[in-house]
Each structure stands twice: as C-alpha cells, then as structure tokens.
Amino acid sequence: MNPITTLYPVNELFETIQGEGMYTGTPAIFLRLQGCPVGCPWCDTQHTWETSEDAKVSAQQMLAKTSATAQWAELTAAQLLELFQQQNFNAKHVVITGGEPAMFDLRELGQTLEQAGYRLQIETSGTFELKLTENTWVTVSPKLDMPGGYLVRPDCMKRANEIKYPVAMQKHIDALDNLLRRCPPRADALIALQPISQRPRATELAIKVCIERNWRLSVQLHKYLNIE
Numbered sequence: 557m558n559p560i561t562t563l564y565p566v567n568e569l570f571e572t573i574q575g576e577g578m579y580t581g582t583p584a585i586f587l588r589l590q591g592c593p594v595g596c597p598w599c600d601t602q603h604t605w606e607t608s609e610d611a612k613v614s615a616q617q618m619l620a621k622t623s624a625t626a627q628w629a630e631l632t633a634a635q636l637l638e639l640f641q642q643q644n645f646n647a648k649h650v651v652i653t654g655g656e657p658a659m660f661d662l663r664e665l666g667q668t669l670e671q672a673g674y675r676l677q678i679e680t681s682g683t684f685e686l687k688l689t690e691n692t693w694v695t696v697s698p699k700l701d702m703p704g705g706y707l708v709r710p711d712c713m714k715r716a717n718e719i720k721y722p723v724a725m726q727k728h729i730d731a732l733d734n735l736l737r738r739c740p741p742r743a744d745a746l747i748a749l750q751p752i753s754q755r756p757r758a759t760e761l762a763i764k765v766c767i768e769r770n771w772r773l774s775v776q777l778h779k780y781l782n783i784e
C-alpha cells in the first residue's frame with residue numbers, strides 16, 4: 557500500500573540568507589507554512605495564523621505575492637522540489653518556518669528534499685510533537701505562557717539542536733532558566749539569546765549573559781541588513 561501523500565499549506569517560498577542562530581549567514585530557501593494557534597501577541601507573522609479555504613491560491617499566485625498576506629498554496633513534497641528547481645534556487649539549506657510548521661508531519665518533505673541533496677532546519681515554538689527526519693536541524697524558540705495555551709514540550713526541548721530565546725529583560729533569562737530546569741535539553745544543544753527588536757539594552761544583556769554562560773548570541777542579521 558502506498559503511503560498517503562502529505563499536503564503542505566505554503567504561505568511563502570523564497571531564497572535569502574539565514575539571519576538567526578547557528579546557520580547565520582548561510583544561503584537558505586525559506587519555506588513558510590500556513591497555520592499557528594500559539595497566539596504570541598508580538599508575532600510578526602500574524603497573517604499565517606488562520607488557514608482559510610477562501611485564501612487558497614495556486615503555487616504561481618503564492619510565489620507572485622509582493623506583500624505578507626494570508627494566501628497559501630497546497631503543495632506536496634515532490635511539487636515543492638520541482639518549484640525549487642523552477643525557481644533556480646542555489647541554496648542547499650532549507651528553513652521550514654511559519655506559522656508553526658510542527659503542526660504538520662514533515663517526514664515526507666524531509667525525505668524528498670534530503671534525497672535531492674538538501675539539508676533541513678525547522679524553526680518551531682516547541683509546542684507540537686515533532687515529526688521529522690533524523691537529520692533535520694531543530695531550532696526551538698520556546699514560546700511560554702502564550703494566549704493559545706500550548707505548553708512547551710519536554711520531548712521538543714530534548715530533540716532541539718539549538719534553543720533560541722528572545723530576550724529584553726532579566727525576567728526573560730529567569731524564565732529560560734526555569735524552562736531549562738523543567739525540560740532539560742541534550743548536552744550538546746546550543747543555547748542562543750536573541751535581543752528583541754535590536755534594542756541596545758536587550759543586546760547588552762544578551763551579550764553579558766552569553767559571555768557568562770558560554771552561550772551564543774543571535775542578532776537577526778537580516779534586520780541589520782534590511783533584507784527579508
């Protein structure tokens with residue numbers, strides 16, 4: 557019996573430079589999936605929250621978007637691979653983001669792309685069970701106490717290759733410390749602090765704590781460069 561082919565709701569597909577975390581500076585194909593129930597009040601991709609049938613468009617219409625909208629296209633892994641080739645993307649690193657991409661079973665996508673020579677990275681809030689290939693690089697950006705009521709899962713924290721946490725004040729460091737106690741990551745997981753909105757005091761705090769703890773600083777390079 558053939559396995560059921562997974563359909564992925566794609567909000568955006570573009571090539572750029574990864575600006576955050578371990579792979580900062582790496583040319584990457586960003587695949588933004590539609591849908592997220594977590595509800596972070598400061599979310600900068602609120603247009604990805606709802607998946608409305610009325611907003612469903614063709615792959616070409618999705619690719620032609622010039623602004624952030626809730627329009628999405630439904631694509632299989634094989635169709636996505638074909639689009640990568642049609643778009644002449646050069647990058648071999650694929651960042652699956654959202655929305656909350658862990659709402660979907662990403663194993664078929666991972667297998668298809670890995671067989672074609674791509675490496676995958678997922679950026680997730682850590683609130684959904686991960687269905688990924690073994691080689692997928694997992695970046696958990698834990699979202700705590702958000703209005704959607706989803707809890708950060710210990711299994712996600714254990715699977716994380718990297719934990720990337722936005723900080724502005726000491727209370728954010730304290731919240732991260734509590735989470736790391738409650739849901740310990742693996743010993744080799746990278747922990748990266750990301751100053752919120754490039755604020756100087758947030759950056760100063762993040763630098764200080766990173767040096768004290770031997771953690772990484774993630775500065776959102778794309779925002780300094782003013783690229784997508």
Ligand code: SF4
Binds near residue numbers: 604656699
């Ligand atoms: S988890 Fe991500 S996409 Fe979802 S609301 Fe929070 S910041 Fe936005």
